[in-house]
Amino acid sequence: GQNIDQPTEMTATEGAIVQINCTYQTSGFNGLFWYQQHAGEAPTFLSYNVLDGLEEKGRFSSFLSRSKGYSYLLLKELQMKDSASYLCAVKDSNYQLIWGAGTKLIIKP
Amino acid sequence: GAVVSQHPSWVICKSGTSVKIECRSLDFQATTMFWYRQFPKQSLMLMATSNEGSKATYEQGVEKDKFLINHASLTLSTLTVTSAHPEDSSFYICSATPGGETEAFFGQGTRLTVV
Numbered sequence: 359g360q361n362i363d364q365p366t367e368m369t370a371t372e373g374a375i376v377q378i379n380c381t382y383q384t385s386g387f388n389g390l391f392w393y394q395q396h397a398g399e400a401p402t403f404l405s406y407n408v409l410d411g412l413e414e415k416g417r418f419s420s421f422l423s424r425s426k427g428y429s430y431l432l433l434k435e436l437q438m439k440d441s442a443s444y445l446c447a448v449k450d451s452n453y454q455l456i457w458g459a460g461t462k463l464i465i466k467p
Numbered sequence: 468g469a470v471v472s473q474h475p476s477w478v479i480c481k482s483g484t485s486v487k488i489e490c491r492s493l494d495f496q497a498t499t500m501f502w503y504r505q506f507p508k509q510s511l512m513l514m515a516t517s518n519e520g521s522k523a524t525y526e527q528g529v530e531k532d533k534f535l536i537n538h539a540s541l542t543l544s545t546l547t548v549t550s551a552h553p554e555d556s557s558f559y560i561c562s563a564t565p566g567g568e569t570e571a572f573f574g575q576g577t578r579l580t581v582v
Contacts, residue, residue, distance in 0.1 A: 389569065400560050400573035401511070403468075445511070455501075455571065459510040 360384045362458035364446050369464045370436055378431045378444050378461045386451020392420050392431045393445040395460065401445055404431070433463075441465045469495050469565045473574025480551055480581055488546045488577045490561030496541035497563035501571070502534075505558040517544040551581040 362382045370376040382390070389408040393401035407413055407422035407429060419432040431444055443460040450456055470493040480486050490500055500517040515536055516524040523536035535547040548555055558578055562571040 391570065398558070398576070398578065400473075400576045402573070403570040406569055447511075454513070457511040457513075459508075462508075 360450060360456050362446055362448060362456055364444075364458045364461045366459070367462045367464065369466060370433075372436055372438060372465055372467050374436050375432065375434050376436060376463065378433075378446075378463065380429045380431070380446035380458055382427050382429070382446070382448045382456075382458075384448045384450045384456055387424060388449040388451070388453055390420075390422055390429050391447045391449075391455070392418075392429075393447065395443045395445055397443075404444075436465050438465050438467070468570075469493075469563075469568065469572045471497075471561065471563055471572045471574045473561055473577055475577060476575055477578040478580070480579070482552055482581055483550055485547055485549045486551055486579060488548075488559055488561075488579075490544045490546070490563075490574050492542045492563050492565075495563075495565040497544075497565070498541060500538060500544040500561055500563045502536065502544075502546050503560045503562065505560060505576075511560065514546075517546075519544075548579065551579070553581045555579065556581045 364380045392404040395401040405420035412421045417434045422429045443462050445460045446458040447455045472491045474489045498519045502514045503511040504514050505511050514529045517536045517538040519538045525531045538544040560576040561574045564571050
């Protein structure tokens with residue numbers, strides 16, 4: 359079966375750095391996505407990786423290793439507004455998005 | 468970025484009644500739209516793929532006669548929850564990807580509460 363694993367919850371301090379990991383086992387791979395979702399709202403796109411390596415976009419970076427079935431999202435200079443759930447999703451061989459359960463990130467002052 | 472609009476944002480209905488949720492792509496044409504359901508603290512679960520001009524494709528375990536999907540135009544898909552029950556209470560979200568784009572764009576979501 360297809361599976362995406364990420365930690366359920368993480369806590370970090372305002373101004374610090376946090377890394378959210380995601381491992382996946384899917385039938386085929388056509389890209390990995392990270393989305394941010396605030397409670398009661400729809401997900402918003404953060405990043406996309408299809409080749410190995412690091413993609414940097416402002417305070418957020420995402421890394422992919424296809425051979426290891428592994429990705430992480432790195433958030434720097436954390437702000438209180440970064441408190442949200444972070445969803446990892448993979449497009450499989452049918453280009454269908456398979457979603458992880460999300461990691462709830464709690465930012466403390 | 469592209470805009471997907473979903474309506475209503477929230478709805479409360481009585482058991483046994485039907486509720487229609489609309490999903491519109493405002494600035495692009497979407498031959499395919501996706502309907503998801505999300506229970507509290509759980510992942511997005513794909514319910515069905517809505518195809519313009521043809522029947523929707525439902526995921527295993529999703530009752531097609533209960534969750535009616537109509538995709539009559541390139542900018543509108545509707546999901547009707549028929550004979551709603553309290554266990555249908557959930558957050559329903561639609562998404563679409565414009566041609567040439569990689570990311571999916573989501574509607575605002577609809578919080579359905581069945582009492």
